[in-house]
Amino acid sequence: MKWKKQLAGMKAYQPGKSIDDVKKMYGLSSITKLASNENPLGTSPKVPQFIEDHGINFARYPDGYSGALRKDLAEHLQVSEKQLLFGNGSDEIILIISRALLQPGVNTVMATPTFPQYRHNAQIEGAEVREVELIDGHHDLEGMLKQIDEQTSVVWLCSPNNPTGNLIQQAKLDEFISSVSPEVLIVLDEAYFEYVTDTEYRNAIDYLQTYKNVVVLRTFSKAYGLAAFRVGYAIGNEELIANLDPLREPFNNTSLSQGAASAALSDQAFIEQCRAENKQGINLFESFCLKHNLFIYPSQGNFVLINIKTDSDKVFEELMKKGFIVRSGNALGVPGFIRITVGSIDQNTELIEKLEKILIELGVIHE
Numbered sequence: 001m002k003w004k005k006q007l008a009g010m011k012a013y014q015p016g017k018s019i020d021d022v023k024k025m026y027g028l029s030s031i032t033k034l035a036s037n038e039n040p041l042g043t044s045p046k047v048p049q050f051i052e053d054h055g056i057n058f059a060r061y062p063d064g065y066s067g068a069l070r071k072d073l074a075e076h077l078q079v080s081e082k083q084l085l086f087g088n089g090s091d092e093i094i095l096i097i098s099r100a101l102l103q104p105g106v107n108t109v110m111a112t113p114t115f116p117q118y119r120h121n122a123q124i125e126g127a128e129v130r131e132v133e134l135i136d137g138h139h140d141l142e143g144m145l146k147q148i149d150e151q152t153s154v155v156w157l158c159s160p161n162n163p164t165g166n167l168i169q170q171a172k173l174d175e176f177i178s179s180v181s182p183e184v185l186i187v188l189d190e191a192y193f194e195y196v197t198d199t200e201y202r203n204a205i206d207y208l209q210t211y212k213n214v215v216v217l218r219t220f221s222k223a224y225g226l227a228a229f230r231v232g233y234a235i236g237n238e239e240l241i242a243n244l245d246p247l248r249e250p251f252n253n254t255s256l257s258q259g260a261a262s263a264a265l266s267d268q269a270f271i272e273q274c275r276a277e278n279k280q281g282i283n284l285f286e287s288f289c290l291k292h293n294l295f296i297y298p299s300q301g302n303f304v305l306i307n308i309k310t311d312s313d314k315v316f317e318e319l320m321k322k323g324f325i326v327r328s329g330n331a332l333g334v335p336g337f338i339r340i341t342v343g344s345i346d347q348n349t350e351l352i353e354k355l356e357k358i359l360i361e362l363g364v365i366h367e
Contacts, residue, residue, distance in 0.1 A: 006126050013120070019325070026321050033325045034341040034351065036227070037162070037192075037303050041274055041344070043225030044267035047260050054259055062255040069258040072265055073233065077205060082238040085245055088252045090191060090219040090232030095121050096247045097215070097234075101153045101185055102127035109147045110156040111139045113163060113333035115189060118156040127153065137164035137297045137305075141176040148184060155180060158189045160196065163332045163339045165299025170200050177211055185240075186214045191232075192301035194223035194271050195278050201300075205235055212237045222302060223274050224264040229257035278302050281342035288352050292365040303341045305334065308355075309364045312338055318358045324351050 019031045034040075066086045074081040087093040098121035102108055107128035110118045114134075122129050128151075132143040139157060148155065157176075159168040180186055188204050207214045215236035221227040231253055234241065253261075264270075285304045289296040295307040308315050312335055316328035319338075329337030342348065359365045 004124070004126070006123055010120075010123065013117075014331075022320050022323075022325055026323075028323050031323050031325060032343065032347050032351070034343050034347065035325045035327045035339075037222060037301065037341045038227050039223060039225035039274060039302070040342070040347060041225065041270075041277065043260075044264050044270040046263040046267045046270075047226070050259055050263035051256070056255050060255070061251050062253060062258060064251050066253050066258050069231075069253075069262045069265075072262045076265055077235060079205065079208075079235055080238060083208070083235055083241055085234040085236070085241050085248065086253050087232045087234070087248070089221060089230040090189070090217045090234075091117055092248075092252065093217055093232050093234045094118065094187075094189075096244055097154060097185070097187060098122055098125050098127075099247050100244055106151050106153040107147075107149070108154045108156065109144050109152055111144070111158065111161065114156070114158045115162045115191075118158075118187075122154075134161070134164065134166075137161070137166040139166075139168055141168070141172050145176065145179055148180060152181075152184050154185045154187060156187050156189065158191075160192045160299065160301040162191070162301065163303070163305050163327075163329075163334060163337075164297045165192075165301045165303060165305060166297055167196065167198055167201055167300040170202060177207060177214060180213070182211070182213045184213060186211070187217060188214060189217045191217065191219045192222055193218055195275055195302050196300045197275065197279050198300055208235065208237055212240065215240060220261045220264060223271055224261070225274075226257070226260055226264055229254075229260050231257050231261045274302075277345070278342050280345065281348045284345070284348050284352065285340070285342070288356070292356070292359070294365070303339055305329070305337050305339050307337050308359060309336065310359075310362050312336055314362070315355070315358055319351070319354060322354045322358075324354060326351075 019033055022031050070081050094117050102122050102125035104126040107130050108122045109130045111134055112131035119129050130147045132140050204216045215234050217234050219232040282299055297305045312329040327339040329335050
């Protein structure tokens with residue numbers, strides 16, 4: 001068969017351990033999963049109410065235009081409906097952008113480590129991948145600028161960055177965007193936007209009024225708690241969105257997911273609650289790290305990345321034995337670290353107690 005040569009040796013995305021898998025492995029009856037940056041508070045109560053109140057005709061295709069959701073989201077963001085592109089999660093938006101703009105002979109610039117789907121999709125399309133190491137968890141924007149040339153097609157920025165949680169500083173972001181050629185697409189991935197508490201960070205949608213080469217990605221999977229429904233979206237100028245839309249699969253968002261997203265969007269009080277409780281959780285982890293002289297990146301997402309000064313996989317396994325699933329830094333390109341999704345206050349407290357005991361037993365910290 002005539003496989004793309006770029007696929008040689010490429011592996012499919014490997015999700016973290018499932019709750020059922022860990023239960024079977026260790027004979028546990030209860031598991032707390034803090035590995036995939038899901039919302040521990042679930043979703044707005046308006047979502048299950050919508051599902052209960054609205055029947056779905058299973059034999060009918062969904063609205064391929066996502067008309068009701070499009071209208072609601074455009075009003076919420078104060079943009080034109082034609083500035084929106086919906087995807088089966090923001091992962092599909094990344095795929096669409098890569099398919100539209102990346103090919104052999106062009107290059108794409110990104111940080112490392114960052115969200116791995118940028119690199120994955122670029123490799124599939126045969127584009128050259130230029131990665132620039134983070135500096136203290138932050139995008140090295142000067143270094144990224146130096147990598148951009150006439151063959152650069154797409155630049156990826158993840159803010160807050162996954163897995164470090166760092167936010168790109170506003171002044172530096174302003175300068176970077178103004179310095180990039182208008183012929184290069186700048187993708188600003190803001191999957192964790194709703195969790196940001198930094199008062200200096202402005203709404204990236206403001207860039208769209210000046211820069212036609214900027215597109216902003218967001219999702220309903222994180223703060224809105226709709227990871228199972230797979231609704232992501234892009235916001236850009238109308239011409240850019242119109243050029244990307246032909247690559248979108250027809251009916252890529254189900255009738256149920258569109259309605260659920262609209263219901264979740266209507267409850268901004270729930271989002272404010274999630275943001276406040278998430279900040280409390282981050283403070284709890286920061287206090288633990290300060291107590292034991294462990295490095296933690298300052299996070300504006302719903303996760304923290306902690307240097308546990310020992311084998312990441314070892315701590316990952318020991319936490320699983322005690323009923324907690326996190327992410328080993330070895331799988332994220334940051335060995336010696338673990339990434340923990342910020343859970344509920346009770347979940348955070350219990351995990352910290354377990355982690356403290358493990359690190360004491362390993363001789364990393366002392367009582």
